Amino acid sequence: MTGTSVECDLLIIGAGPTGLYAAYYAGFRGMSMVLVDSLPEAGGQITAMYPEKLIFDVAGFPAIKGRDLVAELVEQAAQDDPTYLLGRQARTLTENGDGYDVGLEDGGVVRARAVLITAGMGEFRPRPLPAGDGWLGRGVVYFVPDLAQHAGQDVVIVGGGDSAFDWALALHPIAASVTVVHRRAAFRAHRGTVDKVRSLGVPIVTDAQVTALRGGETVSEIEILVKDGTRHVLPAQTVVAALGFTADLGPLEGWGLELHRREVVVDSTMRTKRERVYAAGDVASYTGKVKLIATGFGEAATAVNNAAVELDPSAHLFPGHSSDAG
Numbered sequence: 001m002t003g004t005s006v007e008c009d010l011l012i013i014g015a016g017p018t019g020l021y022a023a024y025y026a027g028f029r030g031m032s033m034v035l036v037d038s039l040p041e042a043g044g045q046i047t048a049m050y051p052e053k054l055i056f057d058v059a060g061f062p063a064i065k066g067r068d069l070v071a072e073l074v075e076q077a078a079q080d081d082p083t084y085l086l087g088r089q090a091r092t093l094t095e096n097g098d099g100y101d102v103g104l105e106d107g108g109v110v111r112a113r114a115v116l117i118t119a120g121m122g123e124f125r126p127r128p129l130p131a132g133d134g135w136l137g138r139g140v141v142y143f144v145p146d147l148a149q150h151a152g153q154d155v156v157i158v159g160g161g162d163s164a165f166d167w168a169l170a171l172h173p174i175a176a177s178v179t180v181v182h183r184r185a186a187f188r189a190h191r192g193t194v195d196k197v198r199s200l201g202v203p204i205v206t207d208a209q210v211t212a213l214r215g216g217e218t219v220s221e222i223e224i225l226v227k228d229g230t231r232h233v234l235p236a237q238t239v240v241a242a243l244g245f246t247a248d249l250g251p252l253e254g255w256g257l258e259l260h261r262r263e264v265v266v267d268s269t270m271r272t273k274r275e276r277v278y279a280a281g282d283v284a285s286y287t288g289k290v291k292l293i294a295t296g297f298g299e300a301a302t303a304v305n306n307a308a309v310e311l312d313p314s315a316h317l318f319p320g321h322s323s324d325a326g
Contacts, residue, residue: 003107006083008034010307011102011112013090013252016044018281018296019118020073025304027080029319031311034110036102038123038250040087041145043070045120048143049163049245052170058293067145085110089123091251099276114307117264117272117279118300122249129158129241131210131223139219140239144171152176154235156222158210159242160187167240168197179234180204181224205232213239249283260285270303276310278303 010026012019015037026033041047043066046055051067058064064072085104092103099113126142136142144150144167151174157164160182172178180197185206187194198204207227213236214221222236249262258265258273263285270278280299282291289295308315 005109005111006034006085007111008032008083009113009311010034010304011036011100011110011115012082012118013037013102013115014044014118014120014281014283015039015042015084015086016118016120016281017046017069017073017293018120018300019044019116020070020077021297022116022118022280022300022304023077023082024073024079025301027077027082028322028325029304029308029315031304031308033080034083034085034112036085036088036090036104036110038087038089042074042084042086043067045124046070047145048124050166051145052147053162053166055293089250093255093277113311114276115278116270116300116303116307117252117277117283118281118296119249119252119283121247121282122252122262124245124247126241126245127243129210129239129243131212132239132241135213135219135239138217139215139237140213140241142241144240147171147174150175150238153237155179155238155240156181156210156234156236157240157242158182159240159244160184160189161242161244162189162193164240164242165189165193165197167242168202169193169200172197172200172202175238177235178202181208181210182206183209208232210239269306270299271306276307278307 009031010033012022012035015035023033046066053066054063056063089105090102091105094101100115102110132140153175154177155171155175156179157168158181168178168180208224211225212223213219219236222234224232264279264283266279266284270280272279280303281296305317309317
């Protein structure tokens with residue numbers, strides 16, 4: 001659908017957990033829906049940053065891997081055939097008389113009667129590895145969505161946050177070797193996770209920086225300079241640059257919404273200051289907000305139900321329980 005136009009009742013901007021649940025609920029309300037996301041896969045931050053990490057605070061699951069949660073949400077939403085436009089950024093918002101035309105970066109347009117923004121922390125970009133210039137896609141990666149691709153490889157993970165140590169734990173059983181390199185002796189990662197990585201015997205090189213990558217078509221080794229002046233050369237077919245991210249709302253900041261600290265201000269119906277434009281999940285802001293996946297699910301249902309009434313004033317705000325639909 002690159003560069004083409006599509007119409008729907010509800011455009012959902014952001015295909016993370018909140019957006020996926022909103023797609024299910026929109027289908028439950030009989031609405032057609034399109035999901036747009038700048039990332040190439042559904043799942044948002046979970047898919048990009050911690051697909052193998054266990055999540056403990058989703059109702060009904062004592063523990064569930066991020067990847068599995070996303071798969072279940074995609075399956076749940078699939079009941080009503082949502083259209084996915086992934087790897088495309090939403091750029092412009094223009095009123096058309098019966099809703100909005102949302103222009104995409106590839107020239108396509110989504111004509112929607114209502115819009116729900118579920119963009120999480122916004123569009124996020126990984127911080128680059130300074131010595132990795134020119135090696136992205138040739139051994140240097142920012143995300144590890146598929147562990148199996150790195151089976152039997154020597155993997156060096158650069159960073160000291162949760163993602164770095166989560167991936168070290170996940171890759172250790174299948175990689176030929178895993179080494180963590182961090183520029184400081186202290187870590188941002190949870191201490192318990194760091195201790196687990198240490199207990200596995202994974203080498204952790206601190207007070208160090210990557211100075212060079214070498215190889216042919218792809219990376220084969222990495223050079224590390226330690227603070228005391230010593231240099232190490234390690235084999236590496238994969239270098240995971242887990243150096244954190246920068247995030248912003250991008251073009252959404254110019255959509256005439258009320259913003260507070262890079263978040264979209266909403267009322268109790270999840271509506272923004274613009275008619276038929278709603279927000280839910282981490283991107284939505286109101287007094288007393290608690291940022292949890294569970295919170296986003298409730299906000300998605302609230303937004304969709306209120307949008308349904310705005311599109312059809314004869315509809316009921318509460319549609320009944322899903323268990324009655326069978």
